[in-house]
Amino acid sequence: MAQIFPEWVNKVPGRIALSGGILVIFVIAGIWYYGSPEYTDVGYQPVQPVPYSHKLHAGDLGIDCRYCHTGVEVSAVAMVPPTQTCMNCHTLIKTDSPKLAPVRESWEKGTPVRWVRIHKVPDYAYFDHSAHLRVGVGCESCHGNIAAMEEVELAKPLSMGWCLDCHRNPDAHLRPLDEVTAMGWTPPANQAERAAAIKAQFNIKPPVTCSGCHR
Numbered sequence: 001m002a003q004i005f006p007e008w009v010n011k012v013p014g015r016i017a018l019s020g021g022i023l024v025i026f027v028i029a030g031i032w033y034y035g036s037p038e039y040t041d042v043g044y045q046p047v048q049p050v051p052y053s054h055k056l057h058a059g060d061l062g063i064d065c066r067y068c069h070t071g072v073e074v075s076a077v078a079m080v081p082p083t084q085t086c087m088n089c090h091t092l093i094k095t096d097s098p099k100l101a102p103v104r105e106s107w108e109k110g111t112p113v114r115w116v117r118i119h120k121v122p123d124y125a126y127f128d129h130s131a132h133l134r135v136g137v138g139c140e141s142c143h144g145n146i147a148a149m150e151e152v153e154l155a156k157p158l159s160m161g162w163c164l165d166c167h168r169n170p171d172a173h174l175r176p177l178d179e180v181t182a183m184g185w186t187p188p189a190n191q192a193e194r195a196a197a198i199k200a201q202f203n204i205k206p207p208v209t210c211s212g213c214h215r
């Protein structure tokens, strides 16, 4: 039979498929790179409207995290405190500090201070603070030693792999409930036994199936 097309034409569909495959990889890489928001990068530390220091307030003054982050044990979100919380003290302390000018302005005008959000998981992933606090996972496991930070920075990647690492083996992160906000906590020598007891007590089963976090 006469050949209508030269031999090399047979390879064309393969080439198209191959370059198509490369294109798909580039598109995915592009979305990954450009679509990935800044705040998922460890070390992300935006400039805040007020030079508020966790090291001073939570570290040196020893104010408990829950005094300001009131939602953390009872709801999905920890919540950044309203101006009222600052003014509980700052109507009396450092009342004419220029550093506190935006806080006083917020107080007088009734407009919130525009804190810049640092930690955020995408809307398609479900996260709940209270579920973690209830079983003794401390703030420090996920946020690092906040009480040592002058300005908060992102200490962990908040990626899916990071969530799953702990969900598969949370033992090192299960603290006594009265230690959840403590900073610098290290697991004691008998942590394996204690973790086993805490897991049994609360029937802990961190989700590792897709629908656990993608609801």
Ligand code: HEC
Pocket (backbone or CB within 6 Å): 048, 052, 054, 057, 058, 063, 064, 065, 066, 067, 068, 069, 080, 081, 115, 116, 117, 118, 119, 120, 139, 140, 143, 146, 147, 151, 152, 181, 183
């Ligand atoms: C006196 C009030 C106060 C106390 C006490 C306090 N915080 Fe905060 N926290 C704030 C304010 C205000 C912000 C927002 C500004 C900033 O990021 O620094 C914040 C921000 C944060 C953020 C970042 C939120 C984001 O945007 O992602 C984390 C995490 C955090 N705090 C954890 C803690 C932990 C852990 C403790 C206890 C060791 C603590 N905080 C104690 C007031 C407080």
Ligand code: HEC
Pocket (backbone or CB within 6 Å): 050, 051, 052, 053, 056, 057, 061, 063, 068, 081, 085, 086, 087, 088, 089, 090, 093, 094, 097, 098, 099, 100, 103
């Ligand atoms: C429990 C009391 C208390 C609360 C609540 C509190 N502060 Fe303070 N704050 C202090 C004290 C005490 C100082 C240190 C004063 C000193 O250096 O003598 C301080 C200092 C500061 C300073 C430094 C002022 C300067 O001129 O050096 C800033 C800024 C500040 N606080 C912001 C805030 C903000 C914002 C909030 C609310 C999220 C807040 N504080 C809540 C007690 C508090």
Ligand code: HEC
Pocket (backbone or CB within 6 Å): 065, 066, 069, 072, 076, 077, 078, 079, 080, 119, 120, 121, 122, 127, 129, 132, 133, 137, 138, 139, 140, 141, 142, 143, 158, 180, 181
């Ligand atoms: C198991 C990990 C984990 C623990 C434990 C944890 N956090 Fe978070 N935190 C996160 C993640 C993830 C986000 C982002 C949540 C989102 O985008 O919905 C976040 C966000 C925040 C925020 C800003 C947004 C919000 O929810 O209001 C604050 C403030 C905060 N955490 C404070 C705390 C404090 C205080 C503690 C301890 C009392 C704590 N966190 C314990 C993982 C954790």
Ligand code: HEC
Pocket (backbone or CB within 6 Å): 121, 125, 126, 127, 128, 131, 132, 135, 137, 141, 142, 158, 159, 162, 163, 164, 166, 167, 170, 173, 202, 203, 204, 205, 206, 207, 212, 213
């Ligand atoms: C340091 C350990 C640790 C990290 C990090 C962690 N978790 Fe968890 N998570 C747990 C433990 C322990 C439980 C089990 C609670 C239980 O079974 O009562 C849990 C439970 C959950 C639950 C089930 C809550 C419910 O109401 O059923 C969800 C959803 C969840 N985690 C989402 C996440 C996501 C999303 C991340 C990452 C952004 C994350 N977790 C990071 C330890 C962790």
Ligand code: HEC
Pocket (backbone or CB within 6 Å): 040, 121, 122, 125, 158, 159, 160, 163, 164, 167, 207, 208, 209, 210, 211, 212, 213, 214
């Ligand atoms: C413990 C919670 C958790 C479980 C379980 C989980 N995911 Fe995720 N997943 C996340 C979080 C958090 C993100 C967002 C990560 C980020 O922003 O980098 C995510 C992101 C993703 C993405 C977006 C792609 C990317 O890398 O940004 C896909 C797709 C995905 N998950 C699929 C799955 C599938 C399929 C499963 C089941 C095999 C699964 N997830 C199980 C928490 C979880």
